[in-house]
Amino acid sequence: MKNTTTEGKNDTTDSTPSNFIREIIEEDLRTNKYGGRVHTRFPPEPNGYLHIGHAKSICLNFGLAADYGGLCNLRFDDTNPTKEEVEYVESIKEDVRWLGFDWEDREFYASDYFEQLYEWAVQLIKEGKAYVCDLSADEIREYRGTLTEPGKESPYRNRSVEENLDLFERMRAGEFPDGARTLRARIDMAHPNVVMRDPVMYRILHETHHRTGDEWCIYPMYDWAHGQCDSIEGITHSICTLEFENNRQLYNWYLDALDIYHPRQIEFAPLNLSFTVLSKRKLIRLVEQGVVSGWDDPRMPTLSGLRRRGYTPEAIRDFCERIGVAKANSVVDIALLEHCLRQDLNKRAPRVMAVLRPLRLVIDNYPEDQVEELEAVNNPEDASMGTRKVPFSRVLYIEREDFREDPPRKWFRLAPGREVRLKHAYYVTCVDVVRDERTGEVVELHCTYDPESRGGGTPDGRKVRGTLHWVSAAHALEAEVRLYDHLFVKPDPDDVEEGADFTANLNPDSLEVLTSCRVEPSLAGATPGSRYQFLRLGYFCVDPDSANGKLVFNRTVTLRDTWAKIEKAQKN
Ligand code: ATP
Ligand code: MG
Helix, strand or coil: CCCCCECCCCCCCCCCCCEHHHHHHHHHHHCCCCCCCCEEEECCCCCCCCEHHHHHHHHHHHHHHHHCCCEEEEEECCCCCCCCCHHHHHHHHHHHHHHCCCCCCCEEEHHHHHHHHHHHHHHHHHCCCEEEECCCHHHHHHHCCCCCCCCCCCCCCCCCHHHHHHHHHHHHHCCCCCCCCEEEECCCCCCCCHHHCCCEEEEECCCCECCCECCCCEEECHHHHHHHHHHHCCCCEEEEEHHHCCCHHHHHHHHHHHCCCCCEEEEECCCCECCCCCCHHHHHHHHHCCCCCCCCCCCCCEHHHHHHHCCCHHHHHHHHHHHCECCCECCECHHHHHHHHHHHHHHHCCEECEECCEEEEEECCCCCCCCEEEEEECCCCCHHHCEEEEEECCEEEEEHHHECCCCCCCCCCECCCCEEEECCCCEEEEEEEEECCCCCCEEEEEEEEEHHHCCCCCCCCCCCCCEECEEECCCCEEEEEEEECCCECCCCCCCCCCCCCHHHHECCCCEEEEEEEEECHHHCCCCCCCEEEECCCEEEEECCCCECCEEEEEEEECCCCCHHHHHHHHHC
8 A cells, every 4th residue: 555654743854764753862861861761651541452553562662761771660550540440451461461561660551640640730830830720621722722823811810829729629629520620730821832831731520540549639731741751751752752742831830840760751752553543532432432352353353353363563663664664654555464474374383184165075086985194384484383194085085176167277176087285194085076956056066086096196197286185074173264354345444535534444354254264173272372284275363262172263364475575566
């Protein structure tokens, strides 16, 4: 797909290399700006599950700390009690750990600092830099002005310090209902940066917080909390996504006004991925409306969804490495993510045989009660993964789509009279076709095999072009297999008609469930999370729904890698 590139306005040069954050850090190390320290943080708001975009931020923050001998904190930005839950906190920790990162004992919460933030707010009030405002949220918006027009000062802007202190204390004490008053920074209502027009610092919310309970009924706004938390934790480089660029001025203003340790905010372009939505608001809708089975539905771009789908942390980290870090917004093709996954699974996934849509194949000249245990390599890419035995017998299943009664040109698979190789086994030739009397559907094939062709060749050296996978009917295990496609039909899910939203682009065929698949017996007892390559079909992962001997597989990704082609097209 086309790269939708918009230049980020910033204070560095326009075409920034992918390592511009490293350059900043290295410069700061050279000048000893933070005493040679590098200390970053990953600051999720616990109001949803982490997604692949967050992985970019996690890899960046933890990765930079590791590379420069520094530290990275996990800090929950829990300033909004209405949307936050313990379930999200737990899932975030699990996902960061799964990705392979360790915050050691540095698990922090913005709510740990509520008292300190309150004291600092009192300090600003005393210095005439903050005031209690009685305007409603709507009025505040009206007074704010626009990009082209200055705002209007609040009638409460010039309250005395005493009155402000009294009112703020009473706000905290719970004397006023939600929305009745706010604490605002007293900056400049005509400031060219709208963010600086007396931003709200505190709002009244009589809500129970997942950590502080009912201790507080005033809650700090993101901008008021974030920089101060960074400062308390001694963060050196506070790395955030591009949408906070305009907030940087306010970030700096608070730290300067309080005259406390001052980290540096650096913005980078968030990850956008084709055929994918990453906004939590949208992901929550998919979950709540039952479009998906939950946050960990294998079609979701959440880390828990990707994990269930069969993604490895290594593949995701490799992806994050390859996409790099830039200042300019762009859209990454999802084919790159899948490419990284294939590269990794190709190395680690054992090969097995499975048949998704079984068609019976009877070998007429194979002894009825004979079973051979054929040797099969587990991974041709890695001899150390060894071999296994696969049973072969007179009645097999092959893939229904590997047979055509009326084959097109260049058909190398099975058809009446045609010979193919059965992987790890023998050459077979189709001699007869059995149909369902009523429907005419092909229900069984009859073949003969060449006993001389065991292992894939014959003394006369004749060639066959097709090699099919198969399972022995009497030995194979039944399995359910879930096939996935993108959740959205368009590369940009937000590309909709006026009045519609992204759900208009949902792909009605994103999930296909096959319930009568057959897999080779070596998969008996395969544990949830184990990954395999089903020969010719793709990579598959055992789903946690597998229980009591019932096997359920998710197709992680098909074998066909389109990335090389796309990359070439993008370069031209
Ligand atoms: P949303 O806006 O969808 O609710 P968020 O960005 O507000 O998500 P946070 O929990 O605040 O979610 O994000 C934690 C960190 O992850 C932030 O530093 C944020 O900048 C970063 N982040 C979020 N989305 C992306 C993305 N798509 N690419 C890179 N970093 C991201
Ligand atoms: Mg956020």
